[in-house]
Amino acid sequence: MQDKHISLAHGNGGRYMRELIADVFARHLANPDLDIGLDAVPLSLAEGEVMFTTDGFTVQPLEFPGGNIGSLAVHGTTNDLAVAGAEPLYLSLNAFIEEGMEIETLDRIVASLAETANEVGVRVVAGDTKVLRRGEGGGLYLATTGVGVRQSDSQLGFDGIIDGDRILVSGPVGDHGIAVLLAREQFGLRGDVFSDAASVLPFTRAALAHDGLRFMRDPTRGGLATVCHEISQHTGLGIRMQQPDVPVRDAVQSVCEMLGYDPFYLACEGRVVAVISDAQADALLADWRRLPQGDEAAIIGTVHAQTDKVLLVTELGGERILDELEDDPLPRIC
């Protein structure tokens, strides 16, 4: 490739596309199951329930402190499998690349995606690229679909959640949202906030060892508040969260106060929210705190049958309703 930018010819099915796929995608993503000459690829699957999930990624900027759209795509999709109780195994990757994108940037992002996949233990085995006309593409969008295997004795879901269950979060909330926000530079602020984007597998594996575990979810778009609303809507039960118990980094809190955001609605990309029986909550908390990145895990609230609202109990003991998210606080955050 002589030109260092993506052209429409990189998307046409011909020689330039073949070279781009070989030089950028296949080179970084090489693994024994990836064969770019195939229309469809066979998967080897261990015993258990085959689990399936998908996610699109449009984060802007494409690279931010703590990650980029490539590492985010792997974490986002494998984390969805993890919170469903599965071990992630395979990914498909769709790239929508805007004409004019620097191939060097694309290469760096694909390299990071490949490295992340390697760390998490998944293989990218199917892919497609499309090139979008200049001005039509926002740089790069990715879509990843994940396949994993779950041991079929895990019975996670909203159905098992009962009055008195406890809610845990594996670490501080809002880091990803604020890191991306600051990376956009439009506020002239610079912080030391890094995205929390990471695999949640160590946390989900630890949680699955407790038979009182009811439900897990990663609080991405819409944040912790949205997960609480989903739990409440599906179960008909209320949630009482203790505001002082929810871990939020000082830097995140400061930026939120300055700009009028609520960290409870901001995306995390490496946290888990778990609902577990009251009896086992302390044991799970202890397990999580022993994990790297787990020292700020916390029990943050309780499921209540007396209400169907998501309530926040403030430091002074007051209660306020945490509404369902309506306006978008931060577009293109994931």
Next chain:
Amino acid sequence: MQDKHISLAHGNGGRYMRELIADVFARHLANPDLDIGLDAVPLSLAEGEVMFTTDGFTVQPLEFPGGNIGSLAVHGTTNDLAVAGAEPLYLSLNAFIEEGMEIETLDRIVASLAETANEVGVRVVAGDTKVLRRGEGGGLYLATTGVGVRQSDSQLGFDGIIDGDRILVSGPVGDHGIAVLLAREQFGLRGDVFSDAASVLPFTRAALAHDGLRFMRDPTRGGLATVCHEISQHTGLGIRMQQPDVPVRDAVQSVCEMLGYDPFYLACEGRVVAVISDAQADALLADWRRLPQGDEAAIIGTVHAQTDKVLLVTELGGERILDELEDDPLPRIC
């Protein structure tokens, strides 16, 4: 939803997104395996090899004679499974929707996608939506990942192709490319050309019944010529195609001549190219011609060891090299 257009709030993870997913996506795509409350969904898979493929779709305009981006996404992805010898079972769906898109149009496209999935016999079981800022999204992009099952006795691939094998195509080439081109109206031309977008499963099932079948592929981006180049590059063998034997509709030929396109490089979305032993080629042709939409199937060429080029034998007996595609004749065709 009061406003009839997509807003950024439809992508934020909150109430508007939940309503959009429920009202548009889940309503049309409803099936027993689709649960929009889950992070990942279990798949029930029949005995056989689990097959996996993915595709992105950026066609412009979103609706064209014979299809739309929704039906195209289902056909494109399930056809990739079909030509790999598999029965398609499940799809994931990613939608990147541009702010300002009419919800009515989106609804019509998702309804068509659902109807097509139903006809083909696949279930959409995982999905994600992202909303792109106005001007950044080109209306709508889709990405679909397919899972199917293949009976493991099928040994399709480039490896089995040998000197003397015959090449078949299941119908006329270039219809999809020209139908989309004309739908753009930028040439002021109107034709009676409809996209060939359709499931190729009847053709692939018929072909799999012949043990001399070596290889199948659907000639999408880059068209028939690109499939021939892939065969040649992977096998080191040449191909001699008989130009008069390749079915091209008159209307497609006329538009191509007028605008300087070559139908051999234009995308089809409902055709199969198959390589089969010389001994079984006529039998497969007879099977294909008995199928609906199969009456123009043809044996179009032969694999040759004497050359490593893709050659086109013209009506008058002259030979010309069919080069690998370089410039993009038609961006956003699929």
